[in-house]
Amino acid sequence: MAAPALSVEQQISQLNDARKLVLQDANFYPQIIQGILPIIGPSARVEFRRWGADFLAETFASPHVPAQQKETLGLVVLETLRSMIEDPAEDSAVVKSVVQTAASIYPLVVRWIINNPYDGPTWDRMIAIKSRILRMWDSATIGVRICCIKFAQRVVLVQTAGPEADPKRGNPFEVSLTMVPQNHPLLAPRNLEAEASGLLDRMLGVFQENISDALLIDATLNSLSILIRARPHLANKILTVILNFNPLKQANSPMTPKLRVMVKSMEKTTRMLLIHVNKRDPQNPLAGRIHQYIERMMRSKTEIFDEFNRKRGPPEPVDGLDPAKRQKLVAQVNTSPQNRLHIPPLTPGSHTVAELFTITTDEALKAFDVAMLSEDLVVKIGITILQRINTDTLNQAVDGVRQRYQTVFAPQLVEGINPETAPLGVDDDDDDYDPDFYNAEDTEQIMNKLDNAPPEQEEAVARAPEVALGPFTLPPPPPITPEQATQIGQATVSRVFGNMQTLEEPGKKSKSGMNRLAASAYDRDAWITIITRLATRASAGLENQPEPMKEEHPNSASPSLSNTIRDFLYLYVLEDFRKRIDVAVAWLCEEWYNDQVKMKSGDDAVLHYEKWVIKVLDGIVPYLDARDKVLTRFLSEIPGLSIDVLARVKSLCRDPAMVDLALKSLLYLVMMRPPVREIALDAVEDVWNTSSDDDAKPMAAKFLTRWRPGFAERLKGPEDDEKKANGIAAA
Template sequence: MAAPMSVDQQIKLLEEARRVVLNDPNYYQQIIQGILPLIDPRGKGEPQRDTASKVELQRWGAEFLAETFASPAIPPQQKETLCLTVLEALRSMLDDPNQDNAVVKSVVQTAASIYPLVFRWIINNSYDNQSWERIQAIKTRILQIWDTAAPGTVGPEANAMRGDPMEVSLGMVPPNHSSLIPRNLEAEASGLLDRMLGIFQESISDAVLVDATLNSLAILIRARPQVGNRIINVILNFNPLKQANSPMTPKSRVQIKSMEKTTRLLLVNINKRDPQNPLAGRIQQYVERMMRSRNEIFDEATRKRGPPEPTDGLDAAKRQKLAQMPVPVPRFNVPPLTPGPHTIAELFTISAEKGLESFDVSILPEHIVVQIGITILQKLNADILNQAIEGVRKRYTSMQALQPQQLNPSTFPLGVEEDDDDYDPDFDNAEDTEQILNKLDSAPPPVIEEEMAVKAPDIAPVNYTLPPPPVMTLEEVEQVGQGTVGRVFGVMNTLEEPGKKTKAGLNRLAASSCDRDDWITIITRLATRSVAGLEETDTVKTEPDAVTPFSLSNTIRNSLYLYILEDFRKRIDIAVAWLCEEWYNDKVQMKAGEESVLHYEKWVVKLLDGIIPYLDTRDKVLTRFLSEIPGLSLEVLNKVKELCKDPAMVNLALTSLLYLVLMRPPVREIALDAVEDIWNTYEDAKPIAAKYLTKWRPGFADRLKDKEEEKPATPQGITT
């Protein structure tokens, strides 16, 4: 019978398994099934181990599970299947009262990652009460640890950006769910929020706990605007400098400064993200008051001692004797050069350090080199500089003495003798202007002249043509084209922002002012008009997902799309200008009767898909985008309707549609249809949508009244 493997051997094999799943995520199911018996505290099916071995394996396994469910390489569907298999093992590890802190930390991280997955599973599979009971037990145990465990562990950064496929909401829970009761979950969430906010209403001096809570609340304020004002009001009543009234130790001083800085940065970022929020004035007053209080508390000792004594120079009143002593100038030695040829770099190199000689200064940006040079010259001793210049001068003099002047054979002019003593200048009469022009017209090209100069005198001149360029492959053409587009977009970083000037209207030239707007106009017209009517339509229509050959226009369009998404709030005008060009080009092609590829609708939808996940509840960029693009379709309005899946975004979606109803009469009817569809689909949007429909569709109020009267007519227990 083989001897059991040691812990080091087992961990080595587990590391091999980790490398396998990192290369191919399909093996996660098998690896997790294999490690669960190793990390289960109950030890089912495994031989008895000592405590140290058991802890080492559990640490590795818990850390592996945390990495697995936080990895973006695994699809959400696969994570949803895997999470159900680890619930019991996580619960067992948390229930162990003597569990290692590192294991508990990894288990809590894993539970935070799988909770949305289990929540989604229970929504669609209400029969699985056992899995819901397990995740509830894990959550209860974590809250107990929250009450009793000492702070000091830091969890991973959460990504609560809207549009995350792992995002969950009570709005996703269907009515009459057997396991998930929205009012109970909402009450539980409200209680947990009160529990977190209670930290600011108690006399808690633990800066780690306060800072961690503030960082968590920042995510809640951004992801859950409906509770944002409540959280901000509690923070505004919190005074992190309250403990400064008592005698401070060095430790308490650092803690107070940390809590004050974290609180101040949180509130400043809230105002930067939403300057128009109703609490912006109070936040600004709080931040200014906190900064004044901080300066008064921590700068008091400096004011009592008076201004500090000078450190860079000598005080004339107190250091008179020292000031009279001459400061010796250090001797700077420049070593002479060794015999033999030397480069210019070696001539001016006065440092003996080999590391500096191997450093390539050309990799530094020009402005950094200038700043370094100015700083060095300001602080450099003039005597040392003169000694270095004198040393380089002696080097140059010695090189001239050792090496007489001679021509480099590699740079000799071809066909010319060294000793040209037979040169006889020609003193013919000067030619007039007409003769000179006639000679220039009949002169051969510069390339031919150069070829003639290098030929021997006895060889007749011949015409010279450059060889044809090598044939480029499709990959090389695509790479060169993408590089060209990248350089075109790089020019915009060097151009000035458009100033306040008078535009020439639609008839303006594309590059009349040499600013960023004019360059954008050139780029958009290159994308839309350069190959208009020359694109192949069969492949696009029959196989939309097929790989198409390189297209300069599509490359520019993709670069424009990425450039706009980098900062879409400031570059929404660029997006509108580009889409106007696309719409105009599509209309021209359709009017000409030519069968061509249409791009406007595709890029409008793609831009909306890129912008919508990052919208805030008070963003006006969506309303501006919908009101300024030249064409609106049902597909575009369907994207706006999907915003109502998030209850916090209902107001933004309906406000944007109402603006279309008011300001764009041609699309008023389809916008009202979208509002009515929202009213029929989303319960949270019914009050606002009904208000708009009642005003703009007179018959809607009567239909709504008739529908309300018909509801009691259906007998209870009979489905219609």
């Protein structure tokens, strides 16, 4: 049966997961981009096209992706970008991201064409994209036009001559007109330079035309700042046009709030650009003119906006009264009885929340239904009132509502005296009441009152038994079978090992050495410590069962949790034993320690160390290389060595390429582990006795001669007999 189709939200969620992956590791960008190109094509849904265009713009603007890789990926996505931008009905958000991506890719494509002049189709695609962007520059939405300005700036940077590159400070991947050879079949330097000059004039035209859009002017100024810094020979032309631009020219029109914000934005962006130009190069020829322009602009701004404030009258105090007169006026306000807010108390009885917070005495205003107003209008009215309300008046209103609340609701929270059982002469409101000074009624008095009570009261008393809630307990969970428990345990162990695959490898951060606590951090070593101790210590004492229970059948369908963890550890080590040999050593050290403790507690304990050492060794020996040092490290770090373990090492001597590795590992044990020196020498001598390899016998004899003094005399005996036999044969 076919799998159900995923919804758009689910597919977008999967795409976002892929984006998170490449943000963590930039090496996955090629695979992800190759995978999403069929999904974000022109025939895809608009949601996928928007996501894909945004992802491509983010990819080619990311500093974490190398320039060489961006160049390769740019050639891959070029056709997709062309098909998106040439669609006249394309979504404006998609077009905006495509133009941003094209601005990032253009220098990379030009560099590729410079080095590969045979690739004409790639340059044709880039020319088509550039032509489409320049055609829509003046007619697109404001967001797309701003992106077109950025694209034009990149084209001017690439197609103009840059300063001489400094290998110490310059960018080795910067592209300029000086890189294009004169006889290039696809790129003509004169045509490129003429096009760049025309685009620069088109960018500067926004200051010479009667354009009132502050967004376009600010975007152009921000793009020109990079051209001034990167192309010094264009700086004078650009600065001359900017110095002839007056951002305050539109202030002569009727000053609306929107126009006021736009004029301030254009003036500030222009001023900050010129200030930074003077800071970077105080000796430039236009420095004096720039300084005069800035001062004139600041004076004009002050005059215009001060005149605007004078027409509107003095500014109102924002937070109450003027600070210079606050003390005197506040005293007048506080002492004036007519400014005191009168909040009538609530009448006895039940009241609604609306009546609690209603402080006006106007009946017509009380009857007005606020629900008739729209939500936006209520918000505006509330914000205006909160901005202009007197602080003292607001405090009075809050105090009045607080007093109402205390008067109406507070007595309900205090348990009064029962009038039926209270002693005579005591009032409920008497604050000096002390029960120690009166005798409580005895049982006979209470029974007399009940006898004289009306029948309804007697029935009510009879119907009022004491109610006591019993303890509440949750129902017990349903029992699970041993097979279910085993499956749950295996799934848990599998998830833990899956989590370990994503953790940091050891050696990438500093360790605390022997002083660190076990599992004190959420790194790989901490999880290894937890897992190995779960495998070795969690079941301590549980395996010492009667004989029928202790034996585990090899094909048992429900192995213990400890053995399940051991199997997972074994497979985890063998997946990459060269990097995870430390995991194997840590695990086997725990097994050895556990076996030692169990041997002290009893004779019939189940031991695991020897079994798993041999199993791990059998797993890694077939994949060893003659230059591997993993075997030597493994044999030197595991806590115990036996004859069976060394027999696996001896078996390597059957392969002539592995003789050197096996014998050097045994020699290391002889030199560095005195407790196992004798069995290691026995293994070497066994190699000398049984090996037929010409390289193994001389090397083994060399080691034995040094470490076993009696071996040299035994070695001479057979050599003398051989010499005598050779002499007799010669005679």
